[in-house]
Amino acid sequence: MKSKIRKDDKVMVIAGKDKGKIGKVLRIQKKKDTIMVEKVNLVQRHTKANPYANQPGGIIEKEAPVHISNVMVMCDACAKPARIGYRETKDGKKVRYCKHCNEQFD
8 A cells, every 4th residue: 555654754643542642753564554653652561681682671661553544644834634645846746745735745
């Protein structure tokens, strides 16, 4: 599935336990249609200490993937979660734009 969301985009979660939170996209997993968003969907992992890697044991909080359909890109111009469209510029480049305010993302 082709995604309109890219790495380092600012997104808002629109469904789930973290609804309303805003964060930056850290990673996109295209095969599973999921993305990792900074400070969203935090889970706790219990890890064992590894003395060879100098890694302490304990409970670590880290981000878990969120399905791509549960987030929307935040527009910087209108400061709202926005739907994204594509258009070509005069020099032939394909760019993303906000459907609310017609501001370009790229």
